[in-house]
Amino acid sequence: MGASSHASTAGKYYVPEPSKWPLVGSFSLLLLAFGAVGTMNKLGWAWWVLGAGFAVLLYMLFGWFGDVIKESEGRLYGKNVDTSFRWSMSWFIFSEVMFFAAFFGALGFARMHSVPDLSSIDSKLLWPNFAGSWPTTGPYIDSPFTPMGAWGIPAINTLLLLLSGVWLTLSHHALIANNRSKAIFWLAITILFGVVFLALQVYEYIHAYRDLNLKLTSGIFGSTFFMLTGFHGFHVTVGAIMLAVVLVRLMRGHFTAQNHFAFEAAAWYWHFVDVVWLGLFVVVYLL
Amino acid sequence: MASVPQDHSHGHDHSHDHDHHPTSWTRFFTTTNHKDIGTMYMWFSFVMFISGGIMALGIRAELFQPGLQVVRPELFNQLTTLHGIVMIFGAIMPAFVGFANWMLPLQLGAPDMAFARMNNWSFWLLPPAAILLIGSFFVPGGAAAGGWTLYPPLSIQAGMGMDMMIFAVHIMGASSIMGSINIITTILNLRAPGMTLMKMPMFAWTWLITAFLLIATMPVLAGAVTMLLTDRHFGTTFFNAAGGGDPVMFQHIFWFFGHPEVYIIALPAFGVVSQIIPAFSRKPLFGYASMVYATASIAILSFIVWAHHMYTTGLPAAGQLYFMYATMLIAVPTAAKIFNWLATMWKGSITLETPMLFCLGFLFLFTMGGFTGLVLSLTPVDIQLHDTYYVVAHFHYVMVAGALFSAFAAVYYWGPKWTGWMYEEKLGKIHFWWSLIAFNVTFFPQHFLGLAGMPRRIPDYNLQFANWNMVSSVGAFAFGIAQIFFIWIVIRMIRGKSGIRAAAKPWDGAEGLEWTVPSPAPYHTFETPPVVK
Numbered sequence: 176m177g178a179s180s181h182a183s184t185a186g187k188y189y190v191p192e193p194s195k196w197p198l199v200g201s202f203s204l205l206l207l208a209f210g211a212v213g214t215m216n217k218l219g220w221a222w223w224v225l226g227a228g229f230a231v232l233l234y235m236l237f238g239w240f241g242d243v244i245k246e247s248e249g250r251l252y253g254k255n256v257d258t259s260f261r262w263s264m265s266w267f268i269f270s271e272v273m274f275f276a277a278f279f280g281a282l283g284f285a286r287m288h289s290v291p292d293l294s295s296i297d298s299k300l301l302w303p304n305f306a307g308s309w310p311t312t313g314p315y316i317d318s319p320f321t322p323m324g325a326w327g328i329p330a331i332n333t334l335l336l337l338l339s340g341v342w343l344t345l346s347h348h349a350l351i352a353n354n355r356s357k358a359i360f361w362l363a364i365t366i367l368f369g370v371v372f373l374a375l376q377v378y379e380y381i382h383a384y385r386d387l388n389l390k391l392t393s394g395i396f397g398s399t400f401f402m403l404t405g406f407h408g409f410h411v412t413v414g415a416i417m418l419a420v421v422l423v424r425l426m427r428g429h430f431t432a433q434n435h436f437a438f439e440a441a442a443w444y445w446h447f448v449d450v451v452w453l454g455l456f457v458v459v460y461l462l
Numbered sequence: 463m464a465s466v467p468q469d470h471s472h473g474h475d476h477s478h479d480h481d482h483h484p485t486s487w488t489r490f491f492t493t494t495n496h497k498d499i500g501t502m503y504m505w506f507s508f509v510m511f512i513s514g515g516i517m518a519l520g521i522r523a524e525l526f527q528p529g530l531q532v533v534r535p536e537l538f539n540q541l542t543t544l545h546g547i548v549m550i551f552g553a554i555m556p557a558f559v560g561f562a563n564w565m566l567p568l569q570l571g572a573p574d575m576a577f578a579r580m581n582n583w584s585f586w587l588l589p590p591a592a593i594l595l596i597g598s599f600f601v602p603g604g605a606a607a608g609g610w611t612l613y614p615p616l617s618i619q620a621g622m623g624m625d626m627m628i629f630a631v632h633i634m635g636a637s638s639i640m641g642s643i644n645i646i647t648t649i650l651n652l653r654a655p656g657m658t659l660m661k662m663p664m665f666a667w668t669w670l671i672t673a674f675l676l677i678a679t680m681p682v683l684a685g686a687v688t689m690l691l692t693d694r695h696f697g698t699t700f701f702n703a704a705g706g707g708d709p710v711m712f713q714h715i716f717w718f719f720g721h722p723e724v725y726i727i728a729l730p731a732f733g734v735v736s737q738i739i740p741a742f743s744r745k746p747l748f749g750y751a752s753m754v755y756a757t758a759s760i761a762i763l764s765f766i767v768w769a770h771h772m773y774t775t776g777l778p779a780a781g782q783l784y785f786m787y788a789t790m791l792i793a794v795p796t797a798a799k800i801f802n803w804l805a806t807m808w809k810g811s812i813t814l815e816t817p818m819l820f821c822l823g824f825l826f827l828f829t830m831g832g833f834t835g836l837v838l839s840l841t842p843v844d845i846q847l848h849d850t851y852y853v854v855a856h857f858h859y860v861m862v863a864g865a866l867f868s869a870f871a872a873v874y875y876w877g878p879k880w881t882g883w884m885y886e887e888k889l890g891k892i893h894f895w896w897s898l899i900a901f902n903v904t905f906f907p908q909h910f911l912g913l914a915g916m917p918r919r920i921p922d923y924n925l926q927f928a929n930w931n932m933v934s935s936v937g938a939f940a941f942g943i944a945q946i947f948f949i950w951i952v953i954r955m956i957r958g959k960s961g962i963r964a965a966a967k968p969w970d971g972a973e974g975l976e977w978t979v980p981s982p983a984p985y986h987t988f989e990t991p992p993v994v995k
Contacts, residue, residue, distance in 0.1 A: 187991075188652065190574045193484070193492035197583035204636075205590035208629035212594075215695045216622045239579075255651065259576040262647040270639050270681045277685025277715055281700055289708035313699055313706025392697035395706035402692065 189256045191246070196239040203231035240420070247437070248429055257436055264440045268447045271410070275451055278406065282399040282458060290395065312394030320389040322396065325460035328379045332372050333456050336449050339368035343442050353432045355425065362422050365445070369415040376408050403459055407451055414448045417441035483985040494578035495985060496563045499585050501880070503560030506588055508949065510552030513596060515942050517545040522938035524921050525931050538921035539607035540623070544595060546610025547627070550727065551634045552592060554861065557869045558730035559584075559641050562669050565876060566645065568976035568983060569663045571654025571992045576647040580640050587637035594630035598623035609919060611716060614701035614709045618693050625694070628687045635680040642673035654975070656994035660754070663974050664747060667754050668733030671761045675722045675729075678765075683719040686712060710775050717768035725764045727861065729757060731868035732799060735821050737974070738875050739803050742818035743810030744971035749802040756795035763792045773844045782841045789839035793832065800829055816890030820871035823898050824864060831859025834909070849919070852912025858905045870897070870948065877955055878964030882982030885955040893951055896944040903937030
């Protein structure tokens with residue numbers, strides 16, 4: 176697009192030139208899939224495939240996002256593209272919500288149905304001594320653990336994430352007010368809080384494994400605990416990387432007070448991760 | 463109904479550089495053109511359709527006679543499993559995504575899909591998934607063999623073929639989610655000026671709602687197979703009662719995805735039929751608004767009926783009752799659609815070209831599949847019929863005579879727009895009648911087999927089932943050959959063997975912006991959005 180004879184519509188839509196990145200991305204996922212299947216089935220060569228997959232994936236991410244950033248800074252995206260970005264990021268976050276819903280659903284089902292059922296009169300013949308209290312390793316795994324208390328690290332982490340949301344908003348307002356150095360400062364603080372959150376999460380995992388005997392293999396409690404907090408932690412990592420890219424772009428002079436959807440998209444994602452954590456804190460730690 | 467191509471300057475200006483597009487076949491690797499990508503989706507779909515079909519014929523060959531003669535039971539189980547996954551994720555869904563890619567920008571008056579690069583990624587994710595699926599037959603232990611629904615505990619005990627299946631599902635899920643985000647954004651944001659939502663063609667409406675279903679359910683499936691993976695390799699116990707989990711939990715999560723998936727397949731098919739029946743009845747679609755509301759109602763209901771796949775898992779009676787009544791409720795909006803299609807034809811000037819024939823076949827046979835679905839929604843009946851051939855007959859009436867027939871209809875209806883040539887009407891009609899008869903010979907007897915108690919997914923059977931199985935297998939091979947005939951028809955159409963060039967609007971009753979551009983549609987269309995009054 177952008178041909179001069181279409182002055183009235185130039186920039187309304189944007190159709191990019193042919194690009195190799197989709198193909199490169201697909202190749203990386205092919206390598207990653209075979210690498211993962213191989214490593215999980217104890218095939219020695221598979222680690223190399225997995226590593227190559229990650230390398231190609233990184234190459235694709237840098238290249239593809241690089242192109243997008245170039246096009247954005249080249250002012251190729253008009254109002255229409257901006258609206259498309261907003262719709263797509265919203266639906267992407269909705270898909271992420273549904274992904275977490277599967278794991279929250281599993282936790283709810285286990286607590287409200289499968290564990291009570293395994294301790295019910297129907298199961299007495301099979302598991303006579305299973306009390307069915309929560310938390311539990313289930314009737315057949317004999318490896319007692321102490322659950323993670325809510326008011327230690329998890330509460331601090333809640334505070335960290337909530338505050339990071341505030342700092343992020345301060346940064347956004349500064350950007351809108353054209354105060355770039357202030358925007359950079361608060362965004363850096365936001366990322367710092369995210370990184371501290373992740374560090375505490377790692378410490379919590381070490382503590383769980385070493386002192387509490389709480390492991391991924393600790394029955395249904397361990398399964399739901401580590402999968403929910405683990406996937407959340409992964410999403411915090413992704414969100415922090417997004418924000419870090421936005422920070423670098425801010426420092427390089429990208430974005431304007433009016434046009435900075437990459438900032439907003441990363442911020443939406445960060446708030447989504449924040450909301451998931453609140454759900455986690457209540458359902459996984461408190462209840 | 464056809465004539466020479468009309469003036470190419472229609473709709474936009476060709477005097478400048480826009481049509482210098484790459485023509486080499488290698489452009490498909492990097493293309494950002496919705497027509498190229500739509501074409502690739504359709505060819506991929508056809509390759510997978512043939513692969514899944516060969517698996518089906520392996521199953522039917524084994525079931526031709528009682529006893530074990532053609533395949534080992536292990537391979538039989540792998541064939542049933544992969545046939546299901548390959549047909550659903552590899553054949554039917556990509557076919558309709560292909561139609562969406564080709565037709566949505568044309569129908570909405572958009573220059574391309576909203577995210578043209580991501581569009582290409584959505585497609586190119588599919589071949590790696592296909593490699594994982596087909597390749598899994600050749601690894602130690604063979605392909606996944608626990609049924610396409612991947613139920614634990616079988617799926618947890620299976621070999622590495624199951625891991626390949628899990629990653630294939632992940633990759634196809636990512637493809638579907640990106641494709642759906644693209645489709646929703648295109649529909650919501652790239653419509654031509656004046657085209658309000660309630661002026662959109664029904665095909666766009668059904669895809670808007672389908673894309674929503676995909677975004678809502680594919681991540682849930684991803685979660686389910688991720689839990690399978692960690693149960694298999696990392697010691698979690700989501701689906702293991704010894705650790706406080708429950709294999710039935712997988713079924714709940716799976717069918718929360720799985721039931722909307724049924725409508726993910728059916729709704730775009732409804733959309734195609736809603737385009738074609740008015741065109742060949744030469745009347746506008748009857749009850750357009752009620753069609754939109756019926757589609758949305760079906761989509762919403764699809765989220766609250768999942769456990770009707772699980773009546774025999776020991777659901778509490780209250781749950782069985784709820785899921786039974788909720789399931790029956792779906793018959794209401796579905797019937798509204800059927801009545802609307804019938805009312806569209808009422809007193810129309812109907813002609814029976816191949817697309818219309820396939821739509822009529824769809825109407826009869828899909829309605830039958832709907833009725834057997836109503837039968838199966840009754841808990842006490844389903845407890846008798848669960849996992850029998852009655853269920854197999856039911857969902858093949860919906861999937862093959864429903865979705866596949868409407869996909870054929872779409873190829874004959876829009877094919878002239880894609881290729882610039884008409885297909886050969888006589889061959890199309892032969893394809894239709896051949897498919898219709900072979901389909902019914904294959905699947906109608908399966909109702910009898912199921913009612914008589916023949917279980918599905920078992921390579922051997924009691925002698926009493928021998929006759930109808932033989933009939934069914936003969937029908938299956940005839941149906942398979944009909945589809946080779948179909949591809950021959952399509953290739954002849956592409957090569958212009960009919961000698962009849964397609965006009966911009968080859969069907970005189972057809973409505974919509976796609977018929978305002980020349981046939982074949984130029985590489986770039988609607989760079990200047992048309993105005994819809």
